[in-house]
Amino acid sequence: MSGTESSRGRTGRPPLTSREQILAAARRIIDRDGWEKLTVRRLAAELGIGATTVYHHVRDREDLLIQLLNQHADQTLSPDLPAEPRERIVAAAVAIHDSLAAWPWAAEVLTTDGFLGRLGESALRMVEAVVAGAVDHGCTPEQAVHVFRAIWYYTVGEILVRTHSEGRRPAGDGRPAFFAGADLSRLPRLAALGDQWPALAARDTYREALRAFVDGLLAQATATAP
Amino acid sequence: MSGTESSRGRTGRPPLTSREQILAAARRIIDRDGWEKLTVRRLAAELGIGATTVYHHVRDREDLLIQLLNQHADQTLSPDLPAEPRERIVAAAVAIHDSLAAWPWAAEVLTTDGFLGRLGESALRMVEAVVAGAVDHGCTPEQAVHVFRAIWYYTVGEILVRTHSEGRRPAGDGRPAFFAGADLSRLPRLAALGDQWPALAARDTYREALRAFVDGLLAQATATAP
DNA sequence: TGGACTTTTGGAACATGTTCCGAAAGTAGC
């Protein structure tokens, strides 16, 4: 006897590595060394396998990250949401946002083609919540998808900009003026704001604008087809 | 006599290459071979210089792309916008959006840290238009920045998702179902949509949702501090 | 026992962005 009991009825060389081991090693690296250190070669080294072997258990680096993200979503996203449609939409969007914001390396895969289709069930429940909330508020299914997509784009943009501007001092540091080198006489409002811009841009206003967006989208939808 | 007249009063080895030449060569490569072919080595080869020399005239690949983008913005963004505040905001946002959508490789630099601060004047005029429109509508300067940031995030997200999903067939092709592998019994709304999702997601709804967003933001701002 | 087939493994190689460091080519002052 040579193979373990799970190798029954299976042909081919028995695997020495599993997808779960790879995901676990990736999580270990992220937790221990920081997520910038998660490279394919390092991941392979952590497991004592060749770098190219990783590609037999995971399609891409992207694929790896999406699976890690789904695991994170399973542990983070709470399934209970408010019953009232508008609040339900807002709460689901905020849940998605906060989950992504706490997982900065999600930025690398957020815009992958077909990203939504590769989400796990906990994440999809939030999508469902937004769509269902919109329908319950009186939207048609098509309008509900429209509502979700708009919120999704806004969320993606916020997360991406936020992630890439992490590590910046909130107030003026490097550059002398924020809009340096431009003819400020033609930009009176920006000129008047002056150095306040970085401070204002550092504020977390996701929720506030989200509410405005949801209000606007729902009003628009129910006005178009009441 | 050896140096040209512009090298008067300058010390050091006279440059054989200029930033303008590099930008021109980059544009040439993009137009001729497609923007995926724009690599640092290829760009250097196009000019007959060493790859590392490029880095003496341009800080980064990012830097290069931002400068190209600013040139594009100068030729694309029209300076005349509607006078009415709300329409002015919408028109400026649409101008930014369409300009970026026509420049797909902008996606690589859109989320660069301090991106807005590195924009050229034509682009900043659009930022100014949004902020000024918000102020003219009754917003405080702080609220106006908030309005702009929200619109900016939404626009960035739309552009990035759009860019990365380019080249997809609008209707069902590869994957059997869009939300495959998930327990659809808990996702009734998504299940009901079924295969319609890809078609709905392929629609260009930027303008429509933008209007809703602007309406919601302006209403929220004037309600908070009338 | 032995061939056919299948799956896993991993070394070599490639293109990419980027940094290091030394060489080249000028000017400035003596």
Add this chain to the structure above:
DNA sequence: GCTACTTTCGGAACATGTTCCAAAAGTCCA
């Protein structure tokens, strides 16, 4: 002319994601 100094140039090298291809290690059937 000679020595400093400054600026530009570019080859070598590195880390990265990824693909190619051949070897390894099993099962299955005659």
